[in-house]
Amino acid sequence: MNKAKYINFLVLLVLISSCSLTKGLKDGEYLVYNVKIKGVKKSDKGALYNMIRQTPNTRIPLINTSIGVSIYNFGEWTFDSTKQQIKRAEYEQERRELIQLNEEGGLNKKQTKRLNKVNSYLETLEKRLEYGNFFMRTGNPRVVMDSAKTLESAQQMRFLLANNGFFDAKTDFSVTTKRKKANIEYLIYEGEPYVVDSFLTNSDDPKIYTLLEKSNSASEIKIGKIYEQNALTRERQRVEDLLKDNGYYTFSKSYIEYNVYEDTVEHSVVVEQIIRKPIYSDFHRVYTLDSIFFSVDPPSLNFIDNSEVTYFRDIEFDLYDDRYSEKIISSRIFLEKGALYSRSNVIDTQRQLANLDLFRFVNIAFDTIGNTLRPKIFTQPNQKFQITNQLGASITEQVPGPFFSHSLRNRNLFRGAEIFEFYFRAGLEGVVSATGEGGVFRSRELNTSASVIFPQFLFPFAAGSLETLGRYNPRTRTLIGYSYINRPEYIREAVTGAISYNWNTRTFRRQYTVNLLDANFIRSNLDEEFYALLDDLRDQGNNLINSFLPSYVSSISGQVIFNFNQYGAFQKNKASLWRLFFESGGTTLNFVRDDFVDNRSLAYFQFLKFQSDFRRYIPITNKQTFAYRINLGLARPYGVSNGVLPYEKYFFAGGSTGIRAWQPRRLGPGSNVPTQDYRFEQPGEILFEGMFELRTKLYGYFDAAYFIDLGNSWTFQDDPTRPGANFEFNRFYKEIAVGTGVGLRMDFDFLVLRLDVGVKAFDPGRPLGQRYVLNQFFRSFPGFRGQTVFNIGIGYPF
Incomplete structure (x- = not known):
């Protein structure tokens, strides 16, 4: 039944794209089928490819067809430009009549509304006439060879080579045609570089x-x-x-x-x-700064400005309604009377004042008197309260589920630039039960928190540190929160309290976080069958049940993120991100007596955790990008933990953002043989993941990805209930799972929808000699049960 479904899908796909790309071409017209560049030895071949004005349509391998072209042809077939032009003429006439009525005596409310609609219709029609209908904008027209564009491409390559030191370079091209297909070969003679x-x-x-x-x-x-x-x-x-x-x-x-x-x-x-010299002088002037003026204007002319001028640190303040702290604001102003003008200091001042999130805008102007500049900083208050409600769908395990979130932001809470944030989120989601007989079960989650963000480091920093550290956007966050998770096998509640310091470098390439306190009181209510399962594991030597006891989990942690070339903002640039995280749990228990935790109603944990997560984009062409991620994690319990971690502190392998050929949290650990069709979550203490992905533009909003994922999780110690779970140097490399597959993405800039199909290629859960399983996928499509895994996600996996 499953085979028939997949075969029908493939047949339908082929039928949709069955039209040959060369069908319908006129005499003398040739489809650009293949483009190559030869002769490149020292120059940038990728940059030369970017000079090519005509590149072949993306085709389905082994088939002379393109889904993008099929979609475009369908759109062209259904598009009637004459009809659109007639509509445009009618709307233009109606608009002229409405404008004339407005000039003669004005429009009533209904006519004004109609004029706005007509303008909107005309804008849409102009877009259709220029770019075609939705299918034409989404798909791609056939690329028919244009000799003028081919010649232009060769010339642009020569210009590029000359601009990069190959002054003697020459370029040419040759075209071979066969069966209405043109193969273009650009010939490069670089010469000796200068x-x-x-x-x-x-x-x-x-x-x-x-x-x-x-x-x-x-x-x-x-x-x-x-x-x-x-x-x-x-x-x-x-x-x-x-x-x-x-x-x-x-x-x-x-x-x-x-x-x-x-x-x-x-x-x-x-x-x-x-x-060169200035026109009217022999030297360029050097400017110094006079006193600084800072103003917070009323939100609008409807407000009465009752402010009074005050002075602090050689800065003249004119603050609307006296609602703001001169001390905090001055710590974000890096302009000083008598100092040389510095554009970097001006930019830092503007950026850090904006980071306070108190003002709608920050404008800096200068009054010039001779060689002296007087900076004037003008701002306007941001809205006091900001409320955001969101209704959507999310997915982490199986199927999407709805969620609702509400957030409240109160700016300048105590008139010291503090930010109060309240957050609430409730959602449903489909998950796999650890005790059920398969299928998808409902999981309910609720999270709420309240936090206050201070624009400075609180204790134990000295008073002078406010001005010294202001350039690094220092923030102290205090938080209290509550979370509730209702899964088929357990209900888990947690009350959280946290204090953290955050700051970043001037260029935002490095971001730092130090959690001075992260305290959690956790209570769990286990399903009877799940409790029996954990109790049975305890009898076999596995103490995972301790992770679900009423407990107190506290830790201190630190994180640094290195962000090079705006990773995540653009995928057209070479960029990378490296996140380092370290956490120490139950640290204070090292300074108390051993009997402190004896006979207590709460379980305590001591552990160390480290994680290194490196990600990188490498553009290959303007349509293709190679991306990879290397993720390593270690978490080791010690002391009073009895060999277990808090459940949330374990590592899990598999899922839409990990090894995609395995279901979420179901891979490993080690060579442990999964029981009952991967229904059990598999916590580990050591994690290694390597993800490699070739991303390519298809047409319109659609992108494709080809990926290989590898990795696994392990435990430090033997686990009697999971043979082969522990890490051993002499065999760990034999236990690295490998999955491969393809993905389809719809990239709308503001949102990326993702479907990845992962296939197990090397399964460490099988006996040695039987772990290579990719051949079974090709032998009996789509392979054995569980070999093919579908992952739905929002956003890129990394």
């Missing part, structure tokens, strides 16, 4: 010359490296930034020129940098 022999600076201003000499090591133009045109652009920007940070308020990169002298014999260049 290297930078020397870099000189020419300036009549001794102060500027001295600044540039001192910063010469940071220059973007490197002697001995291949000449690069973009390096001059970067160096021009660097010089402008350097001078603007040293008082040169009116300086701009338009004053910087470059001369490049070629030596065709030695294949080298000499780069000369010239700093």
Whole structure:
């Protein structure tokens, strides 16, 4: 039955895309079927591919068809441009009549509403006439060879090579045609690259010359490296930034020129940098700052401004209704009277004042008197209360479930720039029971919390630290919360209290979090069958039941996130993210007597936990990106924990953001043989995950991914109930699970919907010699029961 379903799906897919790409082409028209570049040895081949004006349509392997083209053709077949033009003419006539009525005597409410609708209709029609209907915008037209674009591509490649040091480069192309298909081959002759022999600076201003000499090591133009045109652009920007940070308020990169002298014999260049004088002066002016003025204006003209001018740290404050702390605000202003003008300090001031989340905008202007600047900072209050309600669906295990969330934000709670946040979330979700006979069961979750965020570090920091650390956006969060989870096998409640410090570097490349206290009182109510299962495991030597006893779990932890090149914001740039996390649980118990935890009604835990999570994007072409993730985790109980961790502190392998060929939390540990069709969650103390993914644009909103995941979890000690679960150096590499598969994503920019199909390739839960199972997938599609796993998710897996 399952085989028939999959076969029918594939047949339907082929029927939809059955139209040949070359069908219907006119005489002399050829489909761009394949494009290659030959002759590249030292230059950037990926950048050269980006110069190609016509690239082949994405095709289904082994079949001369494209789903994107089929969708476009369907849209073109159903699109009537004449009908759209007639509609546009009718609406334009109606709009002219309404505008004339408005000019003669004005429009009533109904007519005004109609005019707005007509304008909206016209905007939609213009979009349709330019880009076609939905199917045409989603799909892709056939790429028919255009010799002019092919010639232009070759020329652009030559320009690119010349701009990157290959001055003698030549480009050509050849086209071979067969059965209405064109194979284009671009031929590259790079020649010898030109290297930078020397870099000189020419300036009549001794102060500027001295600044540039001192910063010469940071220059973007490197002697001995291949000449690069973009390096001059970067160096021009660097010089402008350097001078603007040293008082040169009116300086701009338009004053910087470059001369490049070629030596065709030695294949080298000499780069000369010239700093031109201002038109009406022999020198560029250096500006210093006068006193600073800071103003918080009323929200609108309807409010009466009862503020009074006050002074603090050489800053003149004019605060609307006297609602704000001069001390806090001044700690985020990095401009000082008598100091040189610095654009970096201006940007930091604007950024850190905005980070307070108190103001709608932050504008900084300057009054100029001679060589003196008086900074004026103008702001306006943000709304006092912000309420957000959200209704949606989420998924972590099996099927999506609805959720509702409510959040309240109260700004400037105690008039010291504090932020009060209240959060509530309730949801349902489908999960697999640990004790049921299969199927999907309902899980209910409820979370609520209240927190106050202070724009400074509280105790035990000295008073002067407020100004010293203001540039790093310091925050102290105090939180109290409650969570409730109702699963088929247990009900779990927790009351949480936390105090944490957060800060980041000026460039936001590093973010730090230190949780000074994370205390949780936990109570569990176990299903009778689940309790019997845990009790049976205890009799066999597994103390997992202790993780579900009424308990007190406290810890201190720290985290640092290294974010390079805005990872997560863009997938077109090479970017990476590295998260390091360390946690120590029950630390204070090391300083009390051993009998402190004896005969207590609550269970206590001591543990150490570490996690390293590294992620990276590597663009290959403008349509393809290679991404990977390496995740390593260690969690070790000790002391009073009796060899167990709090259940939430264990690692779990498998699922839509892990090894996708296994169901969530069901992989491992080690070579443990899963029982009863992976129905049991498998907690581990050691985690290793490696995820490798090739992402490619298909058409419109649709993307595809091809992935290989590998990893597993292990325990530190032998587990009598799970033979082979412990980590051993002489066999762990034989227990690394491998899964592969494909994914389909719909990327709407603001939301990514994801479907991944994972297939087990190497299953460590099977006997040695029988662990390679990918051949069974091809032998009897879709393989044995449980070999193919579907994962639905929101957002990218990493």
